[in-house]
Amino acid sequence: MATNTNLFADKETNNWIKASLALNVTKQGFTNFLDTELQNVHANVGKSCGNCPIEKLIPCPTKPHCSKRTRKYCPFHKSQRPQPCPTCDNVKQNIILQHRYGGPSWRNTRAEKWTHDYWEIGKCFLPPDGYSSVSSVQESDFNGVISIMLNCKHFQTCLSSTCLSPPPPNNQCPLEKVRQIGRDVRHTADCKVTDADLQDYFQTLSTLLADPICLQHDSFAMTACTRLRDLQNDRNSVQELGELLKESHQTLTHATEAGERISQEAKRTLSKAMQKLDAAIKCGEQRLKRETEVGEQRIESKTHIGEERIGSKTQHGEQLIENKARDAELCIERTVQNAIMRMNETSQIDYERGVADRFHRQPSSLDTPRPFNSECGISVVAAIYLHRQPMG
């Protein structure tokens, strides 16, 4: 059952809801691409020893990761003192080289997992705070996903040059513009988006998802493009809309927990949208139930009428057959009686003719005609009649 996203009376509020959902759909479209490319980055930065935590690999003090409040105490290095490890330092240097601004987000990553977990490398390219507990690309939000693509220089090789030209952090850079859409939607004061802005969002997000270098052939990105078109044209199912709303609401909740300044109005509006959709679903279910009940009653009464009709037609039919059978019996009986009578008459005439002949010729006892045995004629015709009678 298709539905539309117009849960609110205000058009621009509905536009904002669509924009929020579009961001989540777009993020999902990037997950497979990001997973694949981060595995390539992981392979390129080399193997670490697998024992060193990140605190050990960062000298103290290093801004902005650790800020020594007093000469003796650093909250970042409280459990682990810096200690050189050539193997891990090499990986660390390669990560720095891959970072567009040379400043990986060390606080997000667990360096002891660098050997086997490409996501721990990917986390170095996320915004500096709020992502340490995010355990996969899928769990990451729109802002995180776009930040990795902007901050990790490897993505220059798997996106069209137009996506990164002019290069970040220029606000005219198309990928920077995409990140800004996310910020505008999350930090909104009034949860309203104009028609023109919404069309521009859909256009920008779809263009990026259909980038010809890799994404055009990525099934996740292709699905996301379709879902964006559905969203734009109000073709989502109720279930899909419900899921999207829930995901968008969770995204905002996570972002708030991660310390991002999320508009309270945004969370309120998404909650309200979920409630409205729930109410619409319940109303639809009740209507369906009512319609089913009415349908069942109708079928039952029609069946009853049908049974009665069949019953009366059967009786009528039986009566007709009985009448016809009786008529047929009478007709046969009459025919048989007529035949017997005709036979008897014919025999009588023959007998009389025989007697007359005998008087004309010389009389002889051998010639005496025998009277016609009418009983014999009757039994023959009766046998035919019984044999042919089909009904009991």
Ligand SMILES: [Zn+2]
């Ligand atoms: Zn090490």
Ligand SMILES: [Zn+2]
């Ligand atoms: Zn420190």
